[in-house]
Amino acid sequence: MTKQNEASWVESMKALSPTSSTSLPATDYQASWILHHPSALSMFEHIINASKGKEIVMFLDYDGTLTPIVEDPDQAFMSDAMRAEVKNVARYFPTAIVSGRCTNKVYSFVQLAGLYYAGSHGMDIKGPANGYKYKNGNPAVLIQPASEFLPMIEEVYKALVEKTKSTPGAKVENNKFCVSVHFRCVEEKVLEIRPTIKWDKGKALEFLLESLGLADCNDVLALYIGDDLTDEDAFKVLRDRGQGFGILVSKIPKDTSASYSLQEPCNGLFAPVGGVEETDYKRAFQGLNNRRNYPHPSKRRQEENVEIQGELHVYQRWATTNKDSRRVTSLDPSNSFSCKYFTSFFLA
């Protein structure tokens, strides 16, 4: 990759990048955004009230939600305190971790049995087999809708490792049913290659609700907490179905289908601060629902896709470690520069 290519690619991606388009001054926009997406902490009582008499189901994204964003993806460890909080939540409610990472990786970070894990953006869903018994200590596979893509993804992974090995700051991550390529050399950015199947975190959420026998119930309240554009699919599903609330983790206003917001990764919610006492939280949740033996499972802001060889999509995200702007953009099929760039760089 030449410096010139890299620089013009950056410019091209910036031009394509979604903006917080508004004519309002920044502070007014922020204030108006927070009115529409109030802090989940300040709305805690409201959420609790809305869940009265309902089955709460928790969906939690991993990176940026249960852990802060860090530079090295292999070092995104979950704190013991957060693990304890998630474990506590999962004692009372069916709880799923929904992540772009492969299920095994996210499971190795979270290390909690009894949860559902929807890795590879929901393309690899595993969960407790026979209630809480894991087969050979591992979660059981519930669905892998992209399994036929495995050999292709493996091939793409190897090709990307080979192609990027001399690129400083590049790191290729095998997320089993998709591949992430992190670049640190110019700005922090991530390319993601995924199968073209119609499956995303929203579909994973629907699948899990159905598996739990809760899809068509009025008495379910699902909460989905996430920070990423890919979480918007799940926020939208919840909004469209009227079965719960999305909570967006973001310091800055963003277009979102989430109802509420959190400024920081979830330790703000699970270890309550800002006026909600821990005892209130536990009492509220404990009083709400003690159902433990739940059944064993038998228009987002569209990311534009690039079809590569008809079977893979390429997405591009921009991220900023621990800072306030986590920009997300995508390769656009109508942008010939992007397509050509990808094709020539990775697949030539």
Ligand SMILES: O=P(O)(O)OC[C@H]1O[C@H](O[C@H]2O[C@H](CO)[C@@H](O)[C@H](O)[C@H]2O)[C@H](O)[C@@H](O)[C@@H]1O
């Ligand atoms: O769905 P998620 O659980 O949010 O996973 C999405 C991606 O997360 C990881 O990348 C992000 O977090 C890294 C660690 O903090 C950070 O270094 C990177 O810049 C972020 O993009 C993971 O590495 C990706 O494979 C996931 O797709």
